[in-house]
């Protein structure tokens with residue numbers, strides 16, 4: 001490798017490229033995460049994120065997760081469950097909290113949800129997803145599975161109901177897979193990051209240098 005004579009730079013670049021590659025991270029859900037404001041932050045440079053979560057009978061609350069979108073591109077969010085009776089709903093919110101897309105039963109996924117959203121180049125930042133169970137008594141969805149609204153006309157996640165979240169569908173585990181080019185930092189940012197790692201290492205080394213009063217150490 002050309003940079004063998006400058007190990008910190010090589011190490012930083014290798015780490016940065018590892019982060020930018022087709023790497024995946026698996027995260028376990030942490031309650032409470034019941035509102036957009038208390039969403040569980042999933043912060044990573046990995047290109048795909050899997051969240052393993054649950055809607056249990058003791059805690060059937062809505063589940064919110066936030067993650068960083070670094071550049072425009074197709075953002076893919078797919079949910080699944082090992083339990084055949086699982087019936088999810090899913091919403092995607094912009095960094096300013098605007099509902100961008102929602103899903104009840106996605107084509108080919110049974111009763112589980114999925115969203116494909118083309119993130120405009122200028123709309124980067126911390127996005128949030130809301131996930132819950134479908135309850136026909138509280139929710140109506142269009143036939144095209146694009147939008148779900150509760151009985152008050154709002155999307156269901158801003159109307160959390162204790163003991164049921166959005167729905168009566170509970171008591172199942174789920175997985176949410178988030179992927180797309182938009183999760184990975186831009187090449188320019190990566191280059192800066194790779195340069196920054198050896199710089200920080202040099203600063204840290206300098207700080208660790210013995211103080212004059214302890215020069216003998």
Ligand SMILES: [Ca+2]
Nearest residue numbers: 053054055063
């Ligand atoms: Ca949960």
Ligand SMILES: [Ca+2]
Nearest residue numbers: 033061062063
């Ligand atoms: Ca929750």
Ligand SMILES: [Ca+2]
Nearest residue numbers: 088104105111
């Ligand atoms: Ca559904």
